[in-house]
Amino acid sequence: MRDFSQDHRWLSINTATIRKSQGADLPLPQIIEACVRKGIRAISPWRDQVAAAGLPVISRLVREHGLALSGYCRGGMFPAADAAGLHAARDDNRRAVDEAAELGAPCLVLVVGGLPGALQGEAAHKDIALARSQVRDGIAELLDYAKQARMPLAIEPLHPMYAADRACINTMEQALDVCDELDPGRTGSLGIAVDVYHVWWDPKLQQQIARAGKERLLAFHVCDWMTPTTDLLNDRGMMGDGVIDIPRIRGWVEAQGFAGYSEVEIFSTGNWWRKPHEETLDTCIARHRSAV
Numbered sequence: 430m431r432d433f434s435q436d437h438r439w440l441s442i443n444t445a446t447i448r449k450s451q452g453a454d455l456p457l458p459q460i461i462e463a464c465v466r467k468g469i470r471a472i473s474p475w476r477d478q479v480a481a482a483g484l485p486v487i488s489r490l491v492r493e494h495g496l497a498l499s500g501y502c503r504g505g506m507f508p509a510a511d512a513a514g515l516h517a518a519r520d521d522n523r524r525a526v527d528e529a530a531e532l533g534a535p536c537l538v539l540v541v542g543g544l545p546g547a548l549q550g551e552a553a554h555k556d557i558a559l560a561r562s563q564v565r566d567g568i569a570e571l572l573d574y575a576k577q578a579r580m581p582l583a584i585e586p587l588h589p590m591y592a593a594d595r596a597c598i599n600t601m602e603q604a605l606d607v608c609d610e611l612d613p614g615r616t617g618s619l620g621i622a623v624d625v626y627h628v629w630w631d632p633k634l635q636q637q638i639a640r641a642g643k644e645r646l647l648a649f650h651v652c653d654w655m656t657p658t659t660d661l662l663n664d665r666g667m668m669g670d671g672v673i674d675i676p677r678i679r680g681w682v683e684a685q686g687f688a689g690y691s692e693v694e695i696f697s698t699g700n701w702w703r704k705p706h707e708e709t710l711d712t713c714i715a716r717h718r719s720a721v
């Protein structure tokens with residue numbers, strides 16, 4: 430297992446972590462500059478932030494600073510209530526692949542979606558099996574396109590509390606079943622984003638990380654699980670402040686040969702997004718050394 434205690438060369442910042450500074454929106458160009466000033470070598474940007482600044486602007490900044498990406502957030506949201514919705518999702522996901530390629534991302538992260546309409550407050554139906562079959566079909570179709578663009582797809586299993594509105598793939602096992610069906614040759618074109626926030630509780634976690642192996646382990650996201658958690662989406666903790674044994678999970682991932690970035694992904698309306706972003710970055714660096 431790599432020693433992270435001496436430096437932060439394997440730290441990546443998911444740009445949502447400092448999308449707000451003291452409660453105010455921080456535009457992506459400023460996020461990039463702040464990371465560069467702290468000697469951070471990699472980021473994982475969000476599509477809405479890239480769109481707000483303009484893809485050419487961000488692409489140029491990434492290249493000028495020699496930044497690496499640890500992923501691109503995100504594609505997915507495959508299920509829909511009708512054919513038009515499915516087509517719209519397909520087209521949007523293809524654009525996400527193109528953007529990821531333009532930015533030089535190593536993978537496009539997929540948050541696959543749940544019951545159509547649920548995220549907007551009213552689910553169109555209650556058939557989660559249908560949603561899961563649309564997810565499977567959507568990934569299959571996108572995979573053909575992504576292979577042409579040489580852009581690996583990373584399915585991110587989300588904690589089951591998000592099954593209705595964000596992702597109906599909720600365990601590593603479920604995600605790997607899709608990978609094995611659609612990419613039986615383990616070509617590297619389809620794999621998993623392991624986010625400790627979503628999977629730390631899973632009794633099969635170690636076993637499924639081993640099943641994934643190096644070819645399928647495309648990204649590693651860290652933050653912590655607070656007790657109590659006060660918000661289902663935006664109360665992620667700083668590494669070391671909660672109950673996740675992050676070094677143990679990183680050890681399992683690295684035992685398979687994963688040697689990529691450890692990406693800090695914190696959504697925190699009540700705490701970290703209220704602080705100056707420099708302080709949040711300094712804390713990420715310190716905890717990367719001591720708690721990851």
Ligand code: ZN
Binds near residue numbers: 622624650
């Ligand atoms: Zn994540």
